[in-house]
Amino acid sequence: MKKLLLAAVSLVVLLAAIVIIRTLMFTPPEHEATNTITHAPDADVLAGHLAEAIQFPTISRQDPDAGDVAAFDGFIAWFEATYPAAHTAMNRTLIADHTILLEWRGRDTSARPVLLTAHYDVVPVIPGTEDQWEQPPYAGIIADGYVWGRGALDDKGAIIAMMEAATMLLERGFQPQQTVYFSFGHDEEIGGRVGAASVVEYLRERDIQLAWSLDEGSFVLDGLIPGLDKPVAMINVAEKGYVTIDIVASATGGHSSMPPGDTAVTTLAAALVKLRDAPVPGGLDGVSGEAYSSLARHMPFTQRMAFANQWLFGGMIEGMLTRLPAGNAMLRTTTAPTMLSASIKENVLPITATATVNFRLHPRDTVDSVVAHVENAIGADNIEVIARRGNNASPVASTTSAGFEAMVAATHAVFGEVAIAPGLTVAGTDSKHYALVADDAYRFHPFVLGPDDITTIHGTNEKVSIANLVYATDFYIELLSSLERYTAP
Template sequence: MRRNAPLARRAAPLACLALLAIAVPARAESSAIERLAAALRLETISPADPADFRGEPFLALHRHLEESFPLVHERLEREIVSEYSLLYTWAGADAAAAPILLTSHLDVVPVPEGTESSWEQPPFAGVVADGYLWGRGTLDDKFGVLATLEAVERLLAAGFAPTRTIHLAFGHDEEIGGEHGAGAITKRLEDQGVRFAWSLDEGMAVISGVFPSLSVPSALIGVAEKGYLTIELTARADGGHSSMPPREGAIGRLARAVGRLEASPMPADMETIAGRTLDALAPHVDGVQGLVLRNRRLLGPVVERALSRKATTDALLRTTTAVTMVRAGVKENILPRSATATVNFRLLPGDTVEEVLEHVRQVVDDPEIEITAGTGNPASEVASTGSEGYADLVAAIGAVYPDAVVAPGLVLGGTDSRHYGRIADDAYRFAPLDLDIADSARIHGVNERIGVENYARCIDFYEALIRESAGP
């Protein structure tokens, strides 16, 4: 492959990938599904309370991976990090070439008590039914671990040798912040002086129905993820008996502050990421909606108002404000001495913690309201869409999803890239899942599942990506 070639000149490699012998015999596809199903049966849960953590399922998963992928474990170096996370190194022929990092995570979220009966198939049984494999981890994110290893095993069997070093990192605690998994892996690589040209994590996918008039699937590559900040607003009062209330008590004063915050959101930013997403999709959107999007710079206020009406699209435009908890009062006839609201902000790239706090002070505009900053992380850096890594992703997506239009996007939640991004020039967030808008409710929800054919495509994607980025 010609390194640094413009995307237009990469048509030949792309075509070769599309025609690659990625067609796998049905028997091999069935074996791959069974290996993933066996992994789903191991309850590698990250509980909210660390005291409830069980390590044995993770060790059992290690053993399952070792037995399932013998060539990987024979030819790649494997390190166990923090007892339960895994780091693999596939040495490349060119030691001077910048390495790349492919990541997923081993852990899953719990199934909330009382929701088990809502599942069409048991969440940890790994059942194949109706063309789907059902279970916790099929979408988030055991499929990524197994699909990556399936692709590497297949490439090793075919005699493929990478030109550059490839690392595979699988953390064990992504669902609770990743400090001991991805965080520890990042620290180990950082101490060794490793710097990646780019990394790939979960985050976005191939999605149908982004716009009602968009006739093709959208392959959205996350080029950034939002930050996180929690603050508390507290109002205080004298308290007393409810038979002699003041004109405004602690709860009333707090309610006024909360109302002001909700009525005055942070300003929208249509250019950093959202505008680029729309510009990539607009040529494929039909009707009046397409006409408006293709002229968004002339019709900017119209587009912004339309997107701001829905929570899902408004979140792409701005740092969001969400009042999530309120604490006040102990008895119905006692005036509370204090009232506190917890407000969660998801920071858009470019907005800082300090700017959000200043926004809160100005909007609340009440010196009697105490404003306390709690936990927070800044938004990530924005990865390049003009890099070699982005072009490799576009090529691999085109090989497996030839009808999809590729666009950069913003990840609203958090991923392990909050750690890995420290040691990568560009951190991308994309999983080769074929989903529709309704499927998003299955992630962390009930009836999580992956199509059998979709999983085969996931394996194909990782093989195509490795060939494109580290092939001769």
């Protein structure tokens, strides 16, 4: 008996030792200690240029014919006049009339080029909310250390920072190691099917495969990740796919005064409950696990212990993350019923009842596998599952590539001791196109954003701090001037 107790105690001690040792070893990767550098871009020039760019109401509307072509033409003319050095040193091509592509020849034309991209179209201001803006959305007002207006964060600010970085490098007589492309899209907010897609076509026709591309999709997040007391640079390595599915229940119909026990509506309701109870399976594998593991290395002991010992605590972690909408979206393909329709009249039983359900696809799933999951989960004869147009998630970019390393180094150089993690963009960007011609497509803007900033994207009072424009310019200068050190073998 004594021996048995001793064995049990030894086992517990051993387990505890393993858990603790693994936790102590679970630390962030080392990086060269840096004092945060700045190339001292002129903050007034940055703010002034962005303020001017915002004054072109380059709004993407769902109906492309409703767009204000003059605003797009005006922006392109302004862009050319504002960045003369870049237009002298680089070849400019207008793709599909309005997407700007700049080619900056590298010293080594045999090396795979890289692409920095952003878009200058913006979403409309929701009619009726204009009064809620502290500064008018298209006036380009500079106040309180911010440049205000639609497109400041999404996504004209990045264009201004990229072009200022290129201009400063050109002033130093710099030529990049490999060829650098800048692509500034005009229809990202409606899918990039004309702009970014045509750039991809253009590159393909010339047999150009990019080493990597860098687009919008995430930021340096400050105070947005629970349990982390330092900012996190989320360099997103993939974006989720998208499919909308109509679930259609059928029945005989008739007068509502003598209804049968089940109607199209109750059949549909039962199907939706089944779907809620059968979420698409998810987990901490792949990009989701890599993201959380990178973050957890910077967290307090308890969280580190859990993530360092997923063999013991994996189930518990998944359960906790699943209960948080943001955590759940990282772990799996999400299921969101959004629209319902049935009878046309209150006293007529419907012949069909339809629920529209929007899914955001995790990279491990495909449109077909999600449709199959829905059919299995519902499994009824009088229900049809009809997929509308959809697209799979993007490929997952490498976190060990030369490009990723260069971005990590530039991030530490500019922002110092921040946590860096690969992430998953849950919305769509032009990179779904660029990933077709890039070995690795990344999504990250070097702006530090807090909870109040994030909500202004596509929302009211969109603005970017001038400090962020300076950070971003520094970041792009660091990134472009380090290409030599971070070139794929």
